[in-house]
Amino acid sequence: MSDKENIHISSYKEHVSTWLALILLTFMTVFVSVFGAELRTLSVATAMIIATVKATAVGYYFMHLKYDPKIYKIMMATVLGLFVFFMLMITLDYITR
Amino acid sequence: MDHTFHLPNSGHNFDAKASKMGMWLFLYTELLLFGGLFLVYMVYRELNSEAFLLASFKLNVWMGTFNTVLLITSSMTIAMSITALQKGNKILSIRLMWITILAALGFLIVKYFEWGAKFDHGLFPGMDHYQQLPTGERLYFYLYFFMTGLHGLHVIVGAVFIMFVIRGVKKGSVTPERYSLSENAGLYWHLVDLIWIYLFPLFYLIH
Incomplete structure (x- = not known):
């Protein structure tokens, strides 16, 4: 390195x-x-x-x-945010049927 | 005319930062792949909670617990092998990687017996007993085999990846100064552990 x-x-x-x-x-x-x-x-x-x-x-x-640069944490947060968003959308879909 | 292509950095195409970033990008897509499956599980469990509960009692909690301990321990040994390599102790690093691979083998052997028992009971999708189960339990076993199967594939890939790192350390292409391959194999192995951390309670424990 x-x-x-x-x-x-x-x-x-x-x-x-x-x-x-x-x-x-x-x-x-x-x-x-x-x-x-x-x-x-x-x-x-x-x-x-x-x-x-x-x-x-x-x-x-x-x-x-x-210990890694912040960018990895930011990207991880983005991915988790995306997952939570998917989860919310699916939940909303099923509870409003 | 000379068509030989020369890299602008005169052949030194080693970039630890970029390769680590590439590995992480791949891991993010893996998280979303399993994330999608967890969402399928979430919806079907919500729609068939009683059947999922009944079906989950057919799994062997102790085998699952043993495998969890194996994966957590191997996650520690692979992390330690990177520490050992960075500190210059190649022999210890290789030993720790072999321990990790042994743990991966152990995991797969336990999985073999677990799956074998389910096959004996005809619970694999398409088998006689499976066909007679209520829809909810069929969905449970379908997801169980699909998700633990996909995870098992990752265990195999991770173990092979670590073998490549061992070869690299022996050949001298992975060194205390140039350890990013070992770091990336470690990251992959931790992901395998990470996914199991969620699979285990969802399939074995939530009664």
């Missing part, structure tokens, strides 16, 4: 912490789902919120978005 000054090397420790957080969140979701099945405690919304927290951790630390 030509621009040496911009290189950020993630530490092993940071990767392990991210891994630990992801594993804990996974077991939390599984636990609530399996042992709370009769209560139906795990709503779609809860599961999706936890999944999104996990996805953000993967993107931020593993995929290096935290």
Whole structure:
């Protein structure tokens, strides 16, 4: 790479912490789902919120978005915005039928 | 007349920034590809919530959990292999990449047994038992096989991609100064993990 000054090397420790957080969140979701099945405690919304927290951790630390130039974050936000827009349009379509 | 084409940058056509941007652009299209499938899932689940609930009990949560742990762990090892390469430790980097590939194989083997059990029960679209299921459950299994199948293809592609990086490190075309191929393979592998993070709760957990 030509621009040496911009290189950020993630530490092993940071990767392990991210891994630990992801594993804990996974077991939390599984636990609530399996042992709370009769209560139906795990709503779609809860599961999706936890999944999104996990996805953000993967993107931020593993995929290096935290340290990369802003443009990647902006583009990611654009793609997610597009997805939310699609979701809204489809929802509107189905609830107004 | 000389028709030899000379690159304006005299042959040094290596651009880490551009190749990373290209990889990300591709990943954005992948997100929208799976995003579209998630929207199909959302609509059909809303229309057949009871059937989706019943069908989801036929999946093995523990196999799914095991695979989730495998993918998260392999995501960490591939990230660490980039760190190792950047720090100049090629041997550790290659080892970590092999661990990642082993995890990918493990994922596929578990998937094989999972799918095998569904085939034995005739739940694959077109099979006898599948045809007798109510529409909602048929839609669930159709989406289950399509989405986990497409994801499984990505696992295979990711593992092959990482093998190319290992070859590159051994041959010397991927080095601590020139690591963008390994970075891009890592990004692809994280995407595979990212998609599974959503597939897992949607198909296995939401009871």
